[in-house]
Amino acid sequence: MSSKKILLTGTVLAMIGLIWLGAVYWMSFFWVSTEVTQGIAQRIMYVHVPAAWTSFLAFGLAALFSAVYLWLRDERLDRAAVSAAEGGMVFATIMLTTGPLWGKIAWGTYWTWEPRLTLTLLLWFIFLGYFLVRSSTENPEKGKRHAAVVAIVGALDIPFIHLSVIWFRSLHPEPVVIKAEGPTLPGDMLTTLLMSFGAFTVLFLGLFLLRYSLENLRSELDTRSRHASV
Numbered sequence: 001m002s003s004k005k006i007l008l009t010g011t012v013l014a015m016i017g018l019i020w021l022g023a024v025y026w027m028s029f030f031w032v033s034t035e036v037t038q039g040i041a042q043r044i045m046y047v048h049v050p051a052a053w054t055s056f057l058a059f060g061l062a063a064l065f066s067a068v069y070l071w072l073r074d075e076r077l078d079r080a081a082v083s084a085a086e087g088g089m090v091f092a093t094i095m096l097t098t099g100p101l102w103g104k105i106a107w108g109t110y111w112t113w114e115p116r117l118t119l120t121l122l123l124w125f126i127f128l129g130y131f132l133v134r135s136s137t138e139n140p141e142k143g144k145r146h147a148a149v150v151a152i153v154g155a156l157d158i159p160f161i162h163l164s165v166i167w168f169r170s171l172h173p174e175p176v177v178i179k180a181e182g183p184t185l186p187g188d189m190l191t192t193l194l195m196s197f198g199a200f201t202v203l204f205l206g207l208f209l210l211r212y213s214l215e216n217l218r219s220e221l222d223t224r225s226r227h228a229s230v
Helices: 003-030 040-072 075-106 115-135 140-155 157-167 187-229
Strands: none
Touching: 003 040, 003 187, 040 075, 040 115, 040 140, 040 157, 040 187, 075 115, 075 140, 075 187, 115 140, 115 157, 140 157
8 A cells, every 4th residue: 555545544544533523422411321330420431431442452552563574574563563552542541540540430449450450550660661671772673583482472461451450359349341241231332432542543543554655755855865864
């Protein structure tokens, strides 16, 4: 796919994602029923949970692209990895911001060092390290290889985050959507949550393609600059 098509596709997906997200917010405030125990504060779920899913998707893609980059040494894969990792950081920051706000209302505290929260914060710092490693060496290729390893290691944390509420005692509730007996949310809440999953995913894909197109443009400009200086 050409750079122009990638840019156009990314723009279209990002716009669809934003419009979709607007519809989700309308549903969360004016359509879905209010949860009995937590009241209106529970509506943070329609941002927090999809942001978590999207960050895990983005970091997983970053690790996948990084692994294949280490194998094939194709610069396009490294550009895709860094683009996905940046998206992951954005959505992980949203997750780590909305989580404490919800926790203060539901648990009476902004933060507790329970397994899921600790592992999630660790994931954020690992991918912060990913970007620091990329820029910490004078040899760009070496920095990319080391960062790729960091991304792969970071992604190994994701399954433990999901399973931590099953393995350990936790303030977090167990999964209510992905479980053997099926979702346990009321129908309108489940519909709104799934709509939010879709909106966040499409928005991420759009932003990912836009960021990837910028990386391609930067690479093309660097190549032209090197050729001009010869």
